[in-house]
Amino acid sequence: MENLVNRAKQRDADAFTQLMQSQMQHMYKTARAILGHDEDAADAISDTILACWEKLPELKQNRYFRTWMTRILINKCSDLLEKRKRLMLTGDLPEGASYEVGYENLEWQEAVKSLDERYRLTVMLYYGEGFKTSEVAAILDIPESTVRTRLARAREKLAEMYYPEARRKTI
Numbered sequence: 001m002e003n004l005v006n007r008a009k010q011r012d013a014d015a016f017t018q019l020m021q022s023q024m025q026h027m028y029k030t031a032r033a034i035l036g037h038d039e040d041a042a043d044a045i046s047d048t049i050l051a052c053w054e055k056l057p058e059l060k061q062n063r064y065f066r067t068w069m070t071r072i073l074i075n076k077c078s079d080l081l082e083k084r085k086r087l088m089l090t091g092d093l094p095e096g097a098s099y100e101v102g103y104e105n106l107e108w109q110e111a112v113k114s115l116d117e118r119y120r121l122t123v124m125l126y127y128g129e130g131f132k133t134s135e136v137a138a139i140l141d142i143p144e145s146t147v148r149t150r151l152a153r154a155r156e157k158l159a160e161m162y163y164p165e166a167r168r169k170t171i
Contacts, residue, residue: 005062016056020049023066026129027073033112033124034077040084044076051076067131070139074121111158119154126151 001021007015028131029075031041052073112120112128125136126147135152137144 001064003066005056005059005065005143009056009062011061016053019065020052023069026066026070029128030070030073030124031077033128034074034117034121035080036113040077040080044073044080046077047071047076064138067135067138070125071141072133074139111161114161115154115157119150119157122150123148123154 001019004015004022007017024045027045028041032038033043035041046087048069052069055072059065061101089148115123116126122139125131125139126133131139133144133147136147140147
């Protein structure tokens with residue numbers, strides 16, 4: 001991947017396209033987890049691709065491309081969420097498009113969706129995308145200890161959802 005990043009930094013459009021294609025599934029999963037709608041995820045991904053092309057020369061270390069790109073994606077998702085909040089204040093929005101999910105992922109997605117955003121994002125980056133805690137910390141711009149705490153609390157919340165009787169016994 002570092003070779004592709006190098007070539008893309010030299011404004012090789014084919015290398016950049018190949019680089020972004022290799023990250024497309026990762027970007028979709030992350031954006032979908034944050035935004036919840038395919039249309040919004042597509043908008044965030046498009047904005048991210050454009051921002052990456054424009055700012056790629058600013059990337060200092062090529063090996064951190066994925067972390068850097070994910071941070072941009074999260075910022076674009078946050079921008080869309082803010083815009084959505086402003087729109088909701090001015091009027092009702094139509095229902096989002098339905099999304100067909102394989103049954104094997106449905107339970108996981110519903111469980112993660114029930115978490116607060118800070119936990120959901122941390123869980124998706126760590127478990128869904130396979131980032132290390134140090135990488136998640138860099139992406140979210142928070143201390144690594146906070147990432148570990150959020151993961152532990154998210155696991156507790158998920159355990160409470162799936163095993164509520166265990167919680168009652170400890171109280």
